[in-house]
Amino acid sequence: MNWSSHLVIAPIVVPLLAGAAMLFVDERRRHLRGFIGIVAIVAVLIASLELLSEAEDATLHVYRLGDWPAPFAIVLVLDRLSALMVVLSGVLALASLVYALARWHRAGVNYHPLFQFLIMGVNGAFLTGDLFNLFVFFEVMLAASYGLVLHGAGITRIKAGMHYIVVNLTASFLFLLGVSLVYAVTGTLNMADLAVRVPQVAPGDRMLLEAGAALLGIAFIIKAGMWPLSLWLPAAYAAAVPPVAAMFAILTKVGVYVILRISLLLFGDGTGASAGFGADWLLYGGMATIVFGMLGVLAAQDTARLAAFAVLISSGTLLAAAGTSRVEVTAGALFYLVSSTLAVSALFLLIELVERGREYGAHILAVTREALMAPDLDEEGIEDEGEVGIPVPATMAMLGISFLGCAVLLAGLPPLSGFVAKFALLSGLLEPAGGAGLSGTAWAFAALVILSGLALIIAMVREGIHALWDDRRVPRVRIIEMAPVAALLLLCVMLTVRAGPVMNYLEAAAQALHEPGKYVGNVLVPARPGAMP
Amino acid sequence: MELVLAIGIGALIGSGVWLLLRPRTFQVIIGLSLISYAVNLFIFGTGRLRAGVPPILEPGTAGHLASHADPLPQALILTAIVIGFATTALFLVVLLAARGLTGSDHVDGQEREPR
Numbered sequence: 081m082n083w084s085s086h087l088v089i090a091p092i093v094v095p096l097l098a099g100a101a102m103l104f105v106d107e108r109r110r111h112l113r114g115f116i117g118i119v120a121i122v123a124v125l126i127a128s129l130e131l132l133s134e135a136e137d138a139t140l141h142v143y144r145l146g147d148w149p150a151p152f153a154i155v156l157v158l159d160r161l162s163a164l165m166v167v168l169s170g171v172l173a174l175a176s177l178v179y180a181l182a183r184w185h186r187a188g189v190n191y192h193p194l195f196q197f198l199i200m201g202v203n204g205a206f207l208t209g210d211l212f213n214l215f216v217f218f219e220v221m222l223a224a225s226y227g228l229v230l231h232g233a234g235i236t237r238i239k240a241g242m243h244y245i246v247v248n249l250t251a252s253f254l255f256l257l258g259v260s261l262v263y264a265v266t267g268t269l270n271m272a273d274l275a276v277r278v279p280q281v282a283p284g285d286r287m288l289l290e291a292g293a294a295l296l297g298i299a300f301i302i303k304a305g306m307w308p309l310s311l312w313l314p315a316a317y318a319a320a321v322p323p324v325a326a327m328f329a330i331l332t333k334v335g336v337y338v339i340l341r342i343s344l345l346l347f348g349d350g351t352g353a354s355a356g357f358g359a360d361w362l363l364y365g366g367m368a369t370i371v372f373g374m375l376g377v378l379a380a381q382d383t384a385r386l387a388a389f390a391v392l393i394s395s396g397t398l399l400a401a402a403g404t405s406r407v408e409v410t411a412g413a414l415f416y417l418v419s420s421t422l423a424v425s426a427l428f429l430l431i432e433l434v435e436r437g438r439e440y441g442a443h444i445l446a447v448t449r450e451a452l453m454a455p456d457l458d459e460e461g462i463e464d465e466g467e468v469g470i471p472v473p474a475t476m477a478m479l480g481i482s483f484l485g486c487a488v489l490l491a492g493l494p495p496l497s498g499f500v501a502k503f504a505l506l507s508g509l510l511e512p513a514g515g516a517g518l519s520g521t522a523w524a525f526a527a528l529v530i531l532s533g534l535a536l537i538i539a540m541v542r543e544g545i546h547a548l549w550d551d552r553r554v555p556r557v558r559i560i561e562m563a564p565v566a567a568l569l570l571l572c573v574m575l576t577v578r579a580g581p582v583m584n585y586l587e588a589a590a591q592a593l594h595e596p597g598k599y600v601g602n603v604l605v606p607a608r609p610g611a612m613p
Numbered sequence: 614m615e616l617v618l619a620i621g622i623g624a625l626i627g628s629g630v631w632l633l634l635r636p637r638t639f640q641v642i643i644g645l646s647l648i649s650y651a652v653n654l655f656i657f658g659t660g661r662l663r664a665g666v667p668p669i670l671e672p673g674t675a676g677h678l679a680s681h682a683d684p685l686p687q688a689l690i691l692t693a694i695v696i697g698f699a700t701t702a703l704f705l706v707v708l709l710a711a712r713g714l715t716g717s718d719h720v721d722g723q724e725r726e727p728r
Contacts, residue, residue, distance in 0.1 A: 212689060219696045226703055230710075238711045239722040242638070245704055246720075249645055250633065252700070253652050256693055260652075260686065264659035269685075 091203035099196030125170035135163035157209035160589035175564035180323035187232035198224035240319035255299035261292025272603035279352035304335030317388035366400025374535040394420040408508030411590035416501035423489035426568035436555035487540035625651035660686035
């Protein structure tokens with residue numbers, strides 16, 4: 081028996097054990113809990129990096145829980161995409177946890193256990209190969225996120241949190257209805273087995289199957305934040321404490337990941353009468369989400385809401401890309417997913433550091449003043465000639481550079497990875513398949529991707545001027561708060577430098593997604609008698 | 614039997630959705646509970662409705678859905694009940710916290726301004 085074959089389940093079991101162990105530690109000994117958390121997350125990150133390198137050698141790792149043959153029991157499936165997502169969640173978790181240790185974990189009780197359970201749910205959702213097991217991990221993730229969104233209490237959080245909880249509970253019921261309809265028609269819940277059985281569904285049952293798939297889809301796009309099902313999202317993300325909001329950046333990506341996985345597995349090319357089911361909805365819905373996000377970014381009166389709407393732009397772009405269902409677009413979209421998630425997460429962490437130095441309500445005043453074209457009443461700077469030569473404190477310089485990095489990444493300007501991502505996405509989109517002309521929707525999508533970058537850069541520049549230049553009070557920032565932001569941005573820089581190998585990996589991942597035959601064959605291969613998992 | 618179950622599920626979902634759209638948090642939580650009952654019944658229905666059929670294999674017979682009830686939906690319901698119960702309890706806590714902090718049981722934390 082080889083220990084490394086059990087590595088697949090480590091990203092789920094380690095946070096579970098760590099979270100459970102923390103409950104035995106007294107709440108007042110936060111630093112011990114934090115230490116356990118850091119150790120667990122580092123272990124998960126190391127395990128997932130190992131999984132990433134294993135996934136690269138093109139064999140699919142199937143972990144049979146209890147060693148039952150595939151269609152009868154739950155399997156965990158590791159392929160390139162799930163390995164990538166697990167690594168991404170590990171990176172975000174480490175950054176967010178280190179940041180939280182500076183002060184935010186003290187804002188309420190049980191921050192650390194909830195955080196571990198959130199990671200467990202997210203990783204489980206990425207790794208599972210079973211539809212109902214996916215529901216269970218979704219619920220683990222959501223239950224932990226309900227607790228985390230309320231962390232720190234306060235009226236705004238309770239109000240936003242209540243809407244968040246009700247919307248997501250309702251989505252869970254839709255998920256259950258969808259799962260049971262799919263089960264009623266096909267008689268299986270294993271994703272690979274479903275892919276085999278969907279093309280064989282009798283014409284009379286097809287409508288039921290599509291109704292079930294549509295219900296499932298609605299549950300996922302509520303999670304991913306497609307307009308008009310995303311009205312709860314900006315309030316909830318902006319109200320959550322910064323490290324939690326940074327981690328929530330990946331929750332919308334869980335929805336996107338599941339949509340990519342299920343739609344291509346069940347309704348990809350060559351799946352019979354239902355091929356391409358729902359693709360148009362994703363494309364148009366995603367485009368509507370980009371527009372909504374753009375308007376929101378331009379209208380946002382504080383930076384946290386701006387970041388929340390940036391999350392919407394990112395998931396709108398990804399959903400629309402999933403709706404085009406073409407390999408080249410998917411590969412670009414995956415690059416965009418990684419880059420935009422890291423950038424949004426860094427922005428959520430950065431905002432609070434920048435805002436710390438400002439007077440309460442200053443940002444709303446600034447925006448209102450700009451809107452009314454009112455002259456600045458206290459223009460002391462004009463008389464104060466001496467200000468020209470004042471050196472910028474190192475903290476402000478770091479904050480400013482990080483803010484600039486986030487803006488460049490989110491807007492997709494060269495030279496950072498945001499540009500590479502959008503370039504890959506657009507070149508995939510504008511490359512006509514089989515020499516055919518480009519459709520109008522493809523042009524519209526391409527235009528929206530570029531326009532959303534413009535909207536983001538306008539909004540970020542405005543916020544940056546107000547936040548960093550308006551008043552010179554230097555916020556007190558600790559190194560363990562600055563380091564996670566810098567690390568996330570440095571990762572984006574590395575992503576730019578190493579764009580070639582990363583892109584090759586992602587192209588292979590997209591290729592595998594679009595040709596589910598291998599996935600199905602590997603999962604459903606009969607277990608050798610007597611073989612250990 | 615099918616008709617009774619279908620009408621029952623429909624009535625539960627209908628009242629649940631109506632309550633869900635009401636402004637009071639207590640109505641919302643009752644609505645969510647009703648929907649969860651309806652969903653559980655619905656999952657039960659996906660295993661086909663037959664009376665007096667055991668959910669386990671008879672000794673010596675080949676496994677076929679004509680001779681025994683489908684045990685899987687029942688297992689799913691069990692999971693769904695547990696999860697639904699936990700999330701409802703959690704929502705109840707949030708509801709109380711919101712009532713305590715805002716002094717109102719409106720879902721937005723404040724009454725709508727009278728026109």
